[in-house]
Amino acid sequence: MNILILGSGGREHTFAYKIAQSKRCDKLFVAPGNAGTAAIATNIALSVTDFEAIKNCVIDNEITMVVVGPEDPLVEGIADYFAETDSLKNVMLIGPSKRGALLEGSKERAKEFMMQHNIPTAAYASFTKESLDAGKQFLESLSAPYVLKADGLAAGKGVLILQDLDEAKQELENMLAHSKFGNASSKVVIEEFLDGIELSVFVLTDGENYKILPTAKDYKRIGEGDKGLNTGGMGAISPVPFADSQLMKKIEERIVKPTVNGLKKEAIDYKGFVFIGLIKVGDEPMVIEYNVRMGDPETEVVLPRIETDLVDLFEATFHQKLNEIELKTDSRSAATVMLVSGGYPEAYEKGKEISGIDTVKDSIVFHAGTTLKDGKIVTNGGRVIAVTSMDNDFRQAIKKSYQNIEKLSFDRMYYRTDIGFDL
Numbered sequence: 056m057n058i059l060i061l062g063s064g065g066r067e068h069t070f071a072y073k074i075a076q077s078k079r080c081d082k083l084f085v086a087p088g089n090a091g092t093a094a095i096a097t098n099i100a101l102s103v104t105d106f107e108a109i110k111n112c113v114i115d116n117e118i119t120m121v122v123v124g125p126e127d128p129l130v131e132g133i134a135d136y137f138a139e140t141d142s143l144k145n146v147m148l149i150g151p152s153k154r155g156a157l158l159e160g161s162k163e164r165a166k167e168f169m170m171q172h173n174i175p176t177a178a179y180a181s182f183t184k185e186s187l188d189a190g191k192q193f194l195e196s197l198s199a200p201y202v203l204k205a206d207g208l209a210a211g212k213g214v215l216i217l218q219d220l221d222e223a224k225q226e227l228e229n230m231l232a233h234s235k236f237g238n239a240s241s242k243v244v245i246e247e248f249l250d251g252i253e254l255s256v257f258v259l260t261d262g263e264n265y266k267i268l269p270t271a272k273d274y275k276r277i278g279e280g281d282k283g284l285n286t287g288g289m290g291a292i293s294p295v296p297f298a299d300s301q302l303m304k305k306i307e308e309r310i311v312k313p314t315v316n317g318l319k320k321e322a323i324d325y326k327g328f329v330f331i332g333l334i335k336v337g338d339e340p341m342v343i344e345y346n347v348r349m350g351d352p353e354t355e356v357v358l359p360r361i362e363t364d365l366v367d368l369f370e371a372t373f374h375q376k377l378n379e380i381e382l383k384t385d386s387r388s389a390a391t392v393m394l395v396s397g398g399y400p401e402a403y404e405k406g407k408e409i410s411g412i413d414t415v416k417d418s419i420v421f422h423a424g425t426t427l428k429d430g431k432i433v434t435n436g437g438r439v440i441a442v443t444s445m446d447n448d449f450r451q452a453i454k455k456s457y458q459n460i461e462k463l464s465f466d467r468m469y470y471r472t473d474i475g476f477d478l
Contacts, residue, residue: 057082057117058366060096061103061133062124063089065393065423065441066351069358070122070365071096072419077366084116090432091422103128106136113146120369123150123327126208126348130160134324147373151347152324158345162204162244165345172317174310175341179246181206184231191224193245200248203227204344207239214285216248251336252477253343254295255353258311258329259368264377265315266368267307269360269384270295271353272478277400279473286400287438290392290474292449293356297335297478306333306340314345326372355421355441356389388449391441392456392474396424397467399437407434407466418444418459434465449475 058080060070068091074080075095086109088098101108104127113121121137123129132153137143150156157164162181169176182190194201201223205213213236217223230240257268273291277283298306310331318325330346330353349357358365362383371380396403405424409432412420421443424436440463444455453475460470 056119058120059084059118060122063087065421066354067124068092068421069354073358073365077364079366089422090425090427120147129156149369150327155323155325156347159347162206172313174313177246177249181244183242187231190227194223202246202248204244205236205240206242209236209239249334251334253334256331261372261375261377262325263375266382269293269357270298284400288352289471291352291356292475293389352391352441355391355443360385387445388452389445390452391443393438394440394470395438409465411462414462415459418442
């Protein structure tokens, strides 16, 4: 079958890498893709939210399956668009409906969903510009640190964790009154701070059945020791060493099952990924947030460990037959380290030539922000490349990635040297 992947990052290159290995994939397209996907698929220059252009691409290339990488097209309702368009309704689109995507599109909606279905999470309240003073009073009722979350999509950067009450009040004002994160922060969720260690659990669901994919832990801060500004993610490890069978049982019973049942109860059409951001407080798992797609860079450690044919998994998802398929995973650990442009997550330059990719051995190079220019691979984003390695022990996997990173270079290349430091 002919398959289209929407997106241009490391997550989409990883999807392309796995799907290209499937005997069931005849032709693979990625829109818009990057320099990495160009080597294993056909890149098509189109916007992931231009549904009309996507429709024409699907019809022209006789596409049978569409895998949606990023959140924007899901929140804008691409699944509904396909379901309601005669020429597209039989195309297997992997991703939830617009109602389902609200779990990521609105932090407030996600919290309401958790409260409604008794899913453990932090206490919260939400505020708008009109209720700014009430928001400041609510902050006074909490103890530090203070957690402020832009309600809408802010590309992974809309969460602030602040130690100082006055600073928290000022940032709340910046978000609500001065649109710090644009429309995304026209509403802000303030929530109690949970102290513990974080992990991510990925679920693939057809709305009826589900499979729990390998766990992962990512590293969001730009600086060593998890200091500094939030980024889209600087590295990841799978599986999470502390996620033992006891913890996973609690997560499945208290969080995964109620989430899938909640979607069912609310008659939400959901055929895709639920990424559950969790925190382990003491021995108890609690939900920080939902995302409605795979994470990045977690995809770069989760998918390489999946041995079941991805196309078979997705087809079963679309036809609500996930219960009929076995999920096989590689028992080895995977680790990925992200190479980023100097200055990221603030201002950075693009167009820097990348060298050494063809010298990497025993690791997989996943392209994120790259493009081809005059036949050369150059930087085209903040997060540029993820280097993933596998080994029996996550420490060895990390070591392999770092050894291979030494072969790579581009102007002002930066990466964290402490991925996995807290494990």
